[in-house]
Every structure is written in C-alpha cells, then in structure tokens.
Amino acid sequence: MMRRSEHERHILALSGGKDSAALAVYMRQKYPELDLEYVFTDTGCELPETYEYLDRIRAVLNIDITVVKSDKSWDNYWSLFKIKKTEYGNFTYLPSPKNRWCTEVLKLIPYDEWLMKTYPNYKIHSYVGLRADEKRDRKGFTSTKTNIIPHYPFIEDGCNYNDIKYLLNQSGLGFPDYYKWRSRSGCYFCFYQTKKEWLGLYENHPVLYKKACQYETIIPEKNIKFTWCDDMSLEEILLYKDKILSAESNKGEYNGKTAMKLTDVFSALLETKVKTCR
C-alpha cells in the first residue's frame, strides 16, 4: 500500500451504501497512516437517508467528504437531452438497465472531470468496496482513465458480507436507514428497484414516489409507454400492491395482472441476482 507522494493520490469513492462505508472503516483500521481522500458523487437525486448516512460517516470517522456533482441536473438531462424518436413524435425517455445513461452523465463523467481538473497528471489509487463474496463481473464505480489504479481490499483480504456487517456495527456506523426497505444505494427513482422496493419508496417518501411518477410517459392510444419498470407503471404498482407483496413474500416478483407462473418466479429471482447499481 502506497503513501501519498507529490504525484499520487489515494481516493475512496463512497457510494452512500454499506460496502464503501465499511471499506472506509477498514482502511482507517488497517492503514491509519494512509492519506485517503473520500469522495461522493452526488446525482442530486439521492435518498434523504443517503445524505444522513454521509453525515454519520463524517461524524464517526471524523473525515471530510468531497462532494462531486454534475453541472447539470437530472431534469436537465432528462428533459433536454434524452429524446427518443418514435413514429408518433419525439419523447423524453427514461434510463434502463440496457441504457444506463443516468450513470454516465450523473456519476462517471462528473467524477472523471473532477479528477482531471483536481489531479491532472497524477497517478490515482482508487479503493473500491467490492466484497469477496460478490459476483466477479462487477467492477464497482471506477473511472476508465489509465492513470487510475483500482484496488479491491475486501477481495484481496477475502472479506465477505459478515465482515462488512461486523465492521459497520463495531465502528458504530451501522447500516444506512434505507436498508430497512431497499437493498441498494442510488437515486430514489432507480430502475433497479424491485416492485416491493418501489412500494417501500411510496411508504417512506411518498413525495419522491409521486415525483418519479411524473417522469413516466404513457399514451395508450399511441402505444407509448416509458415507465421505470418494464411491465408496469408506478400507478399500477400502487394498484396491484397486495399482489406484489404477496408474490414477493413467496420470493417472486409480481409482473403482470395475472398470477405468476413458476417460470416467472424463477426469472424474477434470476433478475434480482444480476441487478447491480454501480
């Protein structure tokens, strides 16, 4: 592990989630002499619990967190730049797992621009909180620049979910509060949410849920349907709340207006496993 030199910098990107927070604790304990800079890239659409958790990290670890943010807001990108041409005209369209333009414009580009501006010609050591028990096809939130060297301390040291839990509990940091109803950090409208998590957003932040509803475009007579979930609008999620909760309690996800078939349950389970949001 290298100490800071004139042309090197050590950076830990906090996501607002448990793993990167636990990595901050771990690095502090294992490499107390390392001059780490903590950075959070704010999409401007984070959950209130995320901002509260960042404050908790600042207080518990007694650190500063550099907040990086795009010059333009989500609304700028959504309404001005992301237009899809259809046979019925042009419509703004939502990001999706197949087209994650939100991550690019709200996280990756602002982070890269900040790095280039703040540390031009530096060698950057970037510490990433991927766990040893996670899928190896995940890369975490890293830059594409060649002067950035990623480090994966949890993977190198074989730390798994239980180790992360221990680190967070014994440090007094605990988990972010949104873990009571949601399994990952990110924007309040993140399309990686399960329908049960969308209902969690409705219960915990009804105003944000209604805001997310306003981004959906549904024009049935023109067959236009840009919704956060593939198969259901947010209004429909509220309408089918009981069925969604009952399907989820049987480890599936309600994906239509009829009862789920066994194959659908397996597909929903597989889909849940491959979802990542970094």
Ligand code: SF4
């Ligand atoms: S949290 Fe979800 S919606 Fe937000 S930038 Fe990441 S993938 Fe996009």
